[in-house]
Amino acid sequence: LAEGIRYLARRVRAACVSARAAAGAAERSQDVSLRLRCLPPSTLYAGKHALAPLMKREGMAVLSGGVPPASTFPLRGITVTASRPAAQGADESSGPAGPLPIDVHLTAAEVALSQRYAPFAWDALREWLDAHVRSLHSPPAGAGHRTCITAGSMSGVEMLASILVDRGDVVLIEERSFMAAIDVFRSVGAVLIPIPVDSAGLVPEALELACASLRAAGRPPNLLYTVPVGQNPTGTRLAPDRYQAIYATAVAHGLLIVEDDAYFYLQHRADAPQQPVPVLHGLGPSFLSIDTRGIVLRLDTFSKLLAPGFRIGWLTAPRRYADAYDGLAYVSSQWGCSLSIAVLSSLLGSPGWLEAHVAALQRTMRSRCLALLCALDKHMRGLARWSPPAAGMFLWLRLAVPAPSRETLVEAMDAHGVVAVPGADCSVAGLTQHDPALFHPSGDGAPNPQPGGAAGNGCPQPCAYLRLSYVIDEAEYDGAARRLRALALSLRGGEHSTDSNSRTDLTADDAGTSNVCG
Helix, strand or coil: CHHHHHHHHHHHHHHHHHHHHHHHHHHHCCCCCHHHHHCCCCCCCCCCCCCHHHHHCCCCCCCCCCCCCHHHCCCCCCEEEEECCCCCCCCHHHCCCCCCEEEEECCHHHHHHCCCCHHHHCHHHHHHHHHHHHHHHCCCHHHCEEEEEECCHHHHHHHHHHHHCCCCCEEEEECECCHHHHHHHHHCCCEEEEECEECCEECHHHHHHHHHHHHHCCCCCCEEEECCECCCCCCCECCHHHHHHHHHHHHHHCCEEEEECCCCCCCCCCCCCCCCCCCCCCCCCCCHHHCCCCCEEEEEEHHHHCCHHHCCEEEEEEHHHHHHHHHHHHCCCCCCCHHHHHHHHHHHCCCCHHHHHHHHHHHHHHHHHHHHHHHHHHHCCCCEECCCCCCCCEEEEEECCCCCCHHHHHHHHHHHCCCCEEHHHHECCCCCCCCHHHCCCCCCCCCCCCCCCECCCCCCCCCCEEEEECCCCHHHHHHHHHHHHHHHHHHHHCCCCCCCCCCCCCCCCCCCCCCCCC
């Protein structure tokens, strides 16, 4: 017992020394979080003497495994029937969900690997992803980017927040953004500073103002989180000429850029329906494509490109951060589902399949977006304002009613049989407009952010904005817009709180209708 107590005392002293060393490191280095600095490298996957490469090498006598014998794995054969996308001009019924199948057969070796951990199954998919990223983005060679597999985009966001953010760190984010990402950054104690968005996406001048104000106040931001294409919830696409301006600001102020581009492939261009869809090679720039300084961490996902059930995405980042991601994945997500990895590897290896699928997906999203716009033109004139989205699956609409509370809005949805996402749910600060006081609340240029939330009031405020999606069948939009009209009329006639400063020009000036119905 005495020896046990002495051993315990030694461990406690060692833990205290380790904690002091970690705290000192935290003061010296801010590029990764304290959690990552305290995470030891994986002996299986990290470094020159990692065991996994030896375990995968043919001819090795492997006495280090920790899985059931392969002979006991339950799956013996896997054949997947996938859709064969329709040719341009074909009816949608023969498109992605139509009667044109393609069978994907996994070999016996692939079936076995699909039942092991992801690093034993991912070689073919990682090779495909590396070539795909080079083809679409051509990341500058000098920055040393590397691609990692993620367990879907949401897991990627959560893990990057854990890697890059300590409690109290300042994160810049579009004033309206992806709801789950807002929650993730709040959960790690980030101070969220909302940056305005207009019809061309994130406003570079506002970003520069925020960075300069925060730096002058002694609270320089750590990173910028952005959804540049098909922005969630506004549907905007960042203007090509803004990428370089935003990137230059990030370099000047020492920011990392987390480029969460889940809707990159969904550039349907319903705002310019006379133009052809861009397919794969007309998608335009990305922050990754101009990252000469190694500050961009880009997330892509199969969830919006193919289907969310695969739970597979990919991160492209400078090697230091890619290695940190793999280190955290080893002790958390384990990178995702090996069965999905094996199926995707085989499906994406079918020549021309992905390009045909993307073309069909973009045409489908354009058609459904135009159907929604037509229904809004027909039923919502004078009751709301909106602009045609350029990408993604969302339309940002402002009801021409006194801004209701969230509770009142949801109750009205329930009463009228229509549901959309309340704009307040997407608001970083719980405000209906960008408030300059977020940067100058004391009048002296000093921000006053609160850890775990946004600068300013984080409670939902009355908000007349709605995020509408256009993923249901085209025949349903007319009825849905009728119900939305009834909802708007009920709110217009009721007694609800208002916000006289509510901004109504997030996108195009005076965008009341889209004129798509002729």
